[in-house]
Amino acid sequence: MGATGRLGGIARHDRPRGPMELVDEVKVTVREGIAGDFRGALKPDGPRKRQVSLISAEDWAAAMADLGLDAGAIPWQERRANLLVEGLTLPREQGARIRIGGDVVIEVVQECDPCSRMEEIHAGLKAALTPEWRGGVLGRVLEEGTIRAGDTIRIEE
Template identity: 60%
Template sequence: MTGRLAGIARHAVPKGPMAVIDTAIVTLEGGIEGDVRGRVKPGGRGRRQVTLIERGDWDAALAAIDRDIPWQERRANLLVEDFDLPHIPGTRLRIGPVLLEITMECDPCHRMDAIADGLRAALTPDWRGGVCTRVIEGGTIRIGDTIRIEES
């Protein structure tokens, strides 16, 4: 099963605006270059270096609240389409040359309700808010790259 990388976003400062980009360098030490959340802190495990959300899950959440909001407002780094993100920590995903390992569900925070009433609840069921990952192998990713589960 393969899908496609449909969006890349990053934010340079905590709570800062998300910048949508077409290409990103991904590193083991910093996640997506220029994204404040990707840097592994001293003694940290880097469990939230890169976050992913499915287009279908984002669309379902918006339908539940009857709103149209750009995907990057979710504050995820990567938007994937035609792909079901596994809900199993330890699963490895290949996007172009980059290898990511799912560490946990990306729980929606209270900031989602600041964007639109009910958005947090709409993102809560069935890992609809996406997944958090750590970088296993870095490289450059681009919109249109294939995403797939990496067989061990």
């Protein structure tokens, strides 16, 4: 994996357990996270830890392989992640910064632990996403802007 990667996909959902919507371009703000995604909005008592979730395409493929499935057997957005990162290992430490395109910066706040909902998608998926931060990372927006599928992604810290 190199120092830069590519934004392979963008997904959002407007309510808990709502369907994931794939989009090619989206506004990302400090106040709302991914525009149109219910998880990103600020709470009345302060910022959310989970404004944006990111998963690596390579980690998703590894989880699928562990289940004996082809990489595309289950679409990545079923993980409920907002952003699919290709060709870049996501940082595994709090405080790391991820730049997407020219403007947007996301700060990693924690690992995205897979929940029991993953078992509803496929038996064994929760366990397949558990090792080595394979379930992705959660972050908060530090710098806002518009992101597009295909944008360059790089780790700043």
